[in-house]
Amino acid sequence: MRSLVLIGHGSHLNGESAGAVFRYAELLRERGLYDEVIEGYWKEEPALRQVLRTTASTDVTVIPMFISEGYFTETVIPRELGLGHQGPVPPEGVARVLGGRTVRYTLPFGVHPGMTDVILARAREALPDASPEDTALIVLGHGTTRNENSHKVIYSNADRLRESGLFSEVHALFLDEDPRVGTWPDRVRAPRVVVVPFFASEGWHTLETIPEDMGLQGEVTRFPDNPHGPQTVYYARPVGTHPAVADVVLHLAEEARGAAGRDGDVERAHDSAWQALIHLARRGGRMGEVLITPHSGVYELRHALDEGMGGAELHTVVTPEGLRDVTRRDAAGNHRPVHTYRTLPRGWRAVLSETELRRGVHFLYPAVVEESYAHGCHSLRHTPWATTARRQTGIYTRVQRATQEQVERVARTVCTPCLRTRLWAGEKLPRTFLEGVPGAFPCAEACTYFVAEVRETLISKRPAAGQ
Ligand code: SF4
Incomplete structure (x- = not known):
């Protein structure tokens, strides 16, 4: 048995912040290579301090879903997971035995060499006929003077793409350090220019700062009077949201497992905890604000205050992810970073099989059962x-x-x-x-x-x- 844990930042304020990690977890679950794929967050639940306890196996691979190395991947995540490691993570990752589980912690997905293909895929989406005769590529990073590592990954990807010979020029430019993105008209000579933001997700920088600094007006912008002649810029979507990132994550996880040999076992305390929950569910009962009722082989979950309402009066969901999505916000639409707040919205019911019940309850009240x-x-x-x-x-x-x-x-x-x-x-x-x-x-x-x-x-x- 093997568990894969994806770690995201999350947010106390913005309910959309965890969306990219959710989607990758779903993509990876569909691939079926790991017995479970779960998510953990710095600012949401399950929290980094709890997430290892929520894994079902004794073989756990943890991937930081970050675009570059830095404070979170080197300081916060290892500290909160209790890895006893601080500072740069070696290329082979960090392995520890914690509470009976073998835990392997890897570099963030953004630094894996496979990201070069993701940059290329984004460039081809923006300009399918990019050619080495007339097309320049800009790999655009955030950059910061506080962390040397954050620009290393941009330069190494630009080097690999230059060596590929697929573009007439390849430039590494940054928002917050030199060479800055605003200087592109002086640096880039080719008449066609593809810009690929090396960012984890769509947000303020990709939607506002980059277009503003470059003078872009949409996906395609023409500049008739640039110093090196007329140029057209094709603006790609950020690399971090491309579905191929799921492949990069799997490569990273398999490389971390290396010669691990056999899979792990079922983690006994975790299994006992969920047996206790199933025992409660089979009898029917309350868990926090939720009522769990068995119905011939499936379980119905609803807000306890909706007890007695007809099924047709409630919005029905039939997957753990559906349950997660109807309970992530309160009745007024506010994000619920603390799932155990008594702010569970009403008006829904979830119908889940016994296998799905575990994931559903995990989404509803992360780590509470364990x-x-x-x-x-x-x-x-x-x-x-x-x-x-x-x-x-x-x-x-x-x-x-x-x-x-x-x-x-x-x-x-x-x-x-x-x-x-x-x-x-x-x-x-x-x-x-x-x-x-x-x-x-x-x-x-x-x-x-x-x-x-x-x-x-x-x-x-x-x-x-x-x-
Ligand atoms: Fe956070 Fe609830 Fe614990 Fe308070 S009681 S510290 S709100 S989880």
């Missing part, structure tokens, strides 16, 4: 606030200065709408939903949303609830 079961077995370790705060780096270092009183004030605002009980703050949870208390979920460690709110409070000195 953590609740572990809590019942007294094996869920709690991380006190002081330890969580000490671990923070970068802009979050500041939270180490928060007083106990400030932390408690934030908790009154942030944690009150949450179903979880703050074990990390010394609160007691005698029984969980698995032992018959529907709304009882453990919280072993302050979530990243909480950490971000403590930081906001310190910066703005804004009053929290109760002031």
Whole structure:
């Protein structure tokens, strides 16, 4: 048995931020090469601290879904996963045995040499008859003076594409460092120019900053009076959203497994946790705000407040992904980065098989089954606030200065709408939903949303609830 974990950044504010990682996970699931493909996030759930616990096998390969190496891939992700590694990741990745699982952590997909083909595929979409006689290629990166590694990948791709001889010129240009993208008319001579943004997703930079800096007005822009004569620019979509990235991810994962030999086994604690959930589901019962009802071989999930409503009155979904999509926002359409907030929307029902139930519940309440079961077995370790705060780096270092009183004030605002009980703050949870208390979920460690709110409070000195 083998598990593949894709790690994305996610967002506390923007529900679309995790979309690209969702889509790659779905593409990779369809390929069927791994027994499971799950996602983990820095700012959504399952969080990086929880995600390994949610894997079903003892053989886990973790791929950072980032376009280049940097702070997240070298500092935040290894630290939060507990890999005991900081700094540049070697080409062969980092392998550790953690809690009985063999975990292999790789370089981000963006630095894999296979991305050269993805750049080429994007260039051909924008200009199918690109030719070495009259077409220049610009590989466009973000660049930053803070991290040398972020431009290395742009230069190495540009070198490989230059060697291919498919273009008359190949240039590496950047938004935030020299050579800057705005200087392209002086550098590029060919009459036709394809621009491929080496970015992870469509966003502010690809939709606004790059077109503005280059003077583009859409997918094709003509420049009749450039220094080297008339030129036409063909603007491609970013590489990070191309379906071929799924192939790059699989190559990366297989290279990391290398000569691993046999697959892993079923992870026993994980399996026991889900057996406990299936036991509850077969009887029918509540989990948080959700009612689970067995119906001749399938299970129906709905908001507990919709109990008794006819099926025709509710929007029916029949896949775990469908359940994920109807519950990602609250009734007002707001993003729910903390899934255990009592803001589950009403008006839907999910009909799932027993196999799908596991993935559906994982999307609905990530890591809750595993953590609740572990809590019942007294094996869920709690991380006190002081330890969580000490671990923070970068802009979050500041939270180490928060007083106990400030932390408690934030908790009154942030944690009150949450179903979880703050074990990390010394609160007691005698029984969980698995032992018959529907709304009882453990919280072993302050979530990243909480950490971000403590930081906001310190910066703005804004009053929290109760002031
Ligand atoms: Fe919920 Fe608070 Fe725990 Fe975050 S820290 S998961 S808001 S109880």
